[in-house]
Amino acid sequence: xxxxxxxxxxxxxxxxxxxxxxxxxxxxxxxxxxxxxxxxxxxxxxxxxxxxxxxxxxxxxxxxxxxxxxxxxxxxxxxxxxxxxxxxxxxxxxxxxxxxxxxxxxxxxxxxxxxxxxxxxxxxxxxxxxxxxxxxxxxxxxxxxxxxxxxxxxxxxxxxxxxxxxxxxxxxxxxxxxxxxxxxxxxxxxxxxxxxxxxxxxxxxxx
Amino acid sequence: xxxxxxxxxxxxxxxxxxxxxxxxxxxxxxxxxxxxxxxxxxxxxxxxxxxxxxxxxxxxxxxxxxxxxxxxxxxxxxxxxxxxxxxxxxxxxxxxxxxxxxxxxxxxxxxxxxxxxxxxxxxxxxxxxxxxxxxxxxxxxxxxxxxxxxxxxxxxxxxxxxxxxxxxxxxxxxxxxxxxxxxxxxxxxxxxxxxxxxxxxxxxxxxxxxxxxxxxxxxxxxxxxxxxxxxxxxxxxxxxxxxxxxxxxxxxxxxxxxxxxxxxxxxxxxxxxxxxxxxxxxxxxxxxxxxxxxxxxxxxxxxxxxxxxxxxxxxxxxxxxxxxxxxxxxxxxxxxxxxxxxxxxxxxxxxxxxxxxxxxxxxxxxxxxxxxxxxxxxxxxxxxxxxxxxxxxxxxxxxxxxxxxxxxxxxxxxxxxxxxxxxxxxxxxxxxxxxxxxxxxxxxxxxxxx
Ligand SMILES: Nc1nc2c(ncn2[C@@H]2O[C@H](COP(=O)(O)OP(=O)(O)OP(=O)(O)O)[C@@H](O)[C@H]2O)c(=O)[nH]1
Ligand SMILES: [Mg+2]
Numbered sequence: 001x002x003x004x005x006x007x008x009x010x011x012x013x014x015x016x017x018x019x020x021x022x023x024x025x026x027x028x029x030x031x032x033x034x035x036x037x038x039x040x041x042x043x044x045x046x047x048x049x050x051x052x053x054x055x056x057x058x059x060x061x062x063x064x065x066x067x068x069x070x071x072x073x074x075x076x077x078x079x080x081x082x083x084x085x086x087x088x089x090x091x092x093x094x095x096x097x098x099x100x101x102x103x104x105x106x107x108x109x110x111x112x113x114x115x116x117x118x119x120x121x122x123x124x125x126x127x128x129x130x131x132x133x134x135x136x137x138x139x140x141x142x143x144x145x146x147x148x149x150x151x152x153x154x155x156x157x158x159x160x161x162x163x164x165x166x167x168x169x170x171x172x173x174x175x176x177x178x179x180x181x182x183x184x185x186x187x188x189x190x191x192x193x194x195x196x197x198x199x200x201x202x203x204x205x206x207x
Numbered sequence: 208x209x210x211x212x213x214x215x216x217x218x219x220x221x222x223x224x225x226x227x228x229x230x231x232x233x234x235x236x237x238x239x240x241x242x243x244x245x246x247x248x249x250x251x252x253x254x255x256x257x258x259x260x261x262x263x264x265x266x267x268x269x270x271x272x273x274x275x276x277x278x279x280x281x282x283x284x285x286x287x288x289x290x291x292x293x294x295x296x297x298x299x300x301x302x303x304x305x306x307x308x309x310x311x312x313x314x315x316x317x318x319x320x321x322x323x324x325x326x327x328x329x330x331x332x333x334x335x336x337x338x339x340x341x342x343x344x345x346x347x348x349x350x351x352x353x354x355x356x357x358x359x360x361x362x363x364x365x366x367x368x369x370x371x372x373x374x375x376x377x378x379x380x381x382x383x384x385x386x387x388x389x390x391x392x393x394x395x396x397x398x399x400x401x402x403x404x405x406x407x408x409x410x411x412x413x414x415x416x417x418x419x420x421x422x423x424x425x426x427x428x429x430x431x432x433x434x435x436x437x438x439x440x441x442x443x444x445x446x447x448x449x450x451x452x453x454x455x456x457x458x459x460x461x462x463x464x465x466x467x468x469x470x471x472x473x474x475x476x477x478x479x480x481x482x483x484x485x486x487x488x489x490x491x492x493x494x495x496x497x498x499x500x501x502x503x504x505x506x507x508x509x510x511x512x513x514x515x516x517x518x519x520x521x522x523x524x525x526x527x528x529x530x531x532x533x534x535x536x537x538x539x540x541x542x543x544x545x546x547x548x549x550x551x552x553x554x555x556x557x558x559x560x561x562x563x564x565x566x567x568x569x570x571x572x573x574x575x576x577x578x579x580x581x582x583x584x585x586x587x588x589x590x591x592x593x594x595x596x597x598x599x600x601x602x603x604x605x606x607x608x609x610x611x612x613x614x615x616x617x618x619x620x621x622x623x624x625x626x627x628x629x630x631x632x633x634x635x636x637x638x639x640x641x642x643x644x645x646x647x648x649x650x651x652x653x654x655x656x657x
Binding site: 064069 | 244245246276289294297298301303304305307308309310425431434435439442443445446449450454455456457458
């Protein structure tokens with residue numbers, strides 16, 4: 001039997017660095033030059049199958065624009081198993097913003113969270129403001145994974161998600177995680193399911 | 208901020224966030240603002256730093272309480288009644304995707320100096336010390352009557368008319384003792400005072416049925432509770448709103464509600480800017496909270512009463528509750544010579560709201576005297592040694608107008624009831640005033656790819 005895992009993954013980063021575009025590329029292999037933020041998606045899911053046939057299902061949460069005016073709710077990264085913190089390699093200010101998010105995660109999120117720093121828009125390398133060395137050095141100091149991507153061409157996108165998928169099952173035993181909603185192989189949630197209809201209609205009496 | 212909106216919502220309490228979410232789903236362009244840098248307003252759950260900042264600005268939280276991030280302390284003690292209206296909204300909007308719920312482990316009622324479990328099944332009912340043997344039989348008949356009632360079938364009515372006869376008449380028909388009446392009216396119908404007894408029985412009937420069907424749903428108590436505290440509820444509805452295009456701005460001072468010469472809403476001034484919208488919704492704290500608001504000189508909300516709430520940190524479960532990780536205790540007013548019941552709501556680390564081995568109990572009641580702290584003593588006495596206590600006395604505000612003439616729609620403060628049914632009533636009420644139609648819950652299309 002191959003093993004299956006499910007993890008909650010959140011995206012963080014300054015507005016317009018390409019968070020939604022990365023998700024769209026990873027989940028649907030699409031790109032849109034003039035896309036508006038996704039309307040109506042609670043979260044998207046995508047499964048990565050590793051060489052040893054382990055499959056890792058990501059429940060991917062996008063910010064829905066709530067980060068724009070510093071109004072992201074803590075529930076967003078609560079319980080997240082992994083975070084992709086995105087900056088735009090053509091905007092050095094976006095790396096500063098990424099650092100702020102990483103500090104926030106280190107302070108507030110689950111201590112075992114896997115964080116990947118992701119430099120997006122490598123197709124615009126001619127306008128590069130953030131060098132690979134600078135970002136890599138920072139990532140190493142903070143113990144983060146690091147990679148560069150282009151949501152536009154697709155370069156590096158699967159690589160970064162696959163790298164996270166490889167790291168996760170090693171770090172988190174499947175029984176010790178939160179973001180699982182009845183996926184095959186994943187532990188069932190311990191709480192009550194509101195969507196389930198009551199079994200017996202009514203006990204005639206409580207007394 | 209240079210755009211126009213359909214609706215500006217002020218305050219991110221649960222009522223406002225549900226409305227914001229539903230309005231965004233409906234296609235309205237919503238701007239949602241809060242003066243605080245956190246979600247939830249009065250219905251927030253605070254971490255230790257925030258809690259101390261609010262109640263003890265000059266003190267840091269003691270290190271022995273543990274990590275800040277492990278705490279989510281509710282400011283308003285409420286549970287979700289399992290078969291109630293909030294559950295319906297959560298399911299219909301699929302906001303359940305963002306939340307995880309656990310049962311509240313038990314419900315207790317105070318009688319003659321001690322607490323007893325409200326029976327949750329036949330077995331517990333048979334053993335319960337709350338009634339004698341004969342009274343149990345009478346009560347059984349009473350409950351069979353309620354469960355069997357069908358509006359269209361007079362044979363089930365046993366000569367009673369729920370819309371005309373008072374609850375007193377119904378109790379007397381089954382010969383129930385005053386103690387049993389208290390138990391049913393307060394621990395099951397969850398009435399805060401005794402006014403219901405002399406009114407038509409229908410609402411009490413509805414409330415008892417709601418209680419028993421909620422109890423039957425998950426088994427231990429009629430209540431469920433979201434992991435990480437009640438503050439998750441507004442956040443989840445805020446995310447719903449954002450996903451449907453709602454714009455969120457926290458940490459925004461609201462300087463003025465701008466109106467035109469005729470008093471109609473124009474926009475909201477924050478910092479140097481004024482954002483315009485057709486309508487505004489907000490909690491009472493944005494509309495003068497009992498004082499004449501701004502230049503208009505208009506009193507938009509009035510005080511209806513006050514609630515005292517004491518958040519107590521314990522290092523042990525509440526004595527006499529079989530070491531349960533969570534519970535509700537009701538002290539019916541008669542038992543302590545009051546007009547209003549005293550409630551205790553307790554949760555713990557099982558619900559991810561505090562560090563391990565800490566228990567958070569909130570004692571609350573409607574204020575009746577000039578010394579509210581004395582009024583909750585019977586509740587505090589049930590808790591055993593209290594490690595720390597944070598007390599607040601909060602006015603309950605209600606709007607003076609329905610908002611139709613000036614497009615200013617104000618919500619109500621959170622009341623002293625133990626659940627969210629009145630919050631949903633307020634949501635429905637505001638919705639109807641704004642949209643000029645009833646709130647109908649549509650199932651939304653979800654874009655979840657498998
Ligand atoms: N050239 C190039 N453009 C990109 C890339 N990724 C995203 N974009 C563009 O950058 C803009 C912003 O992308 P989004 O994916 O909406 O960014 P976001 O981080 O989700 O932004 P918010 O939702 O506002 O926080 C869009 O116009 C995208 O087309 C990329 O890899 N290369
Ligand atoms: Mg986006």
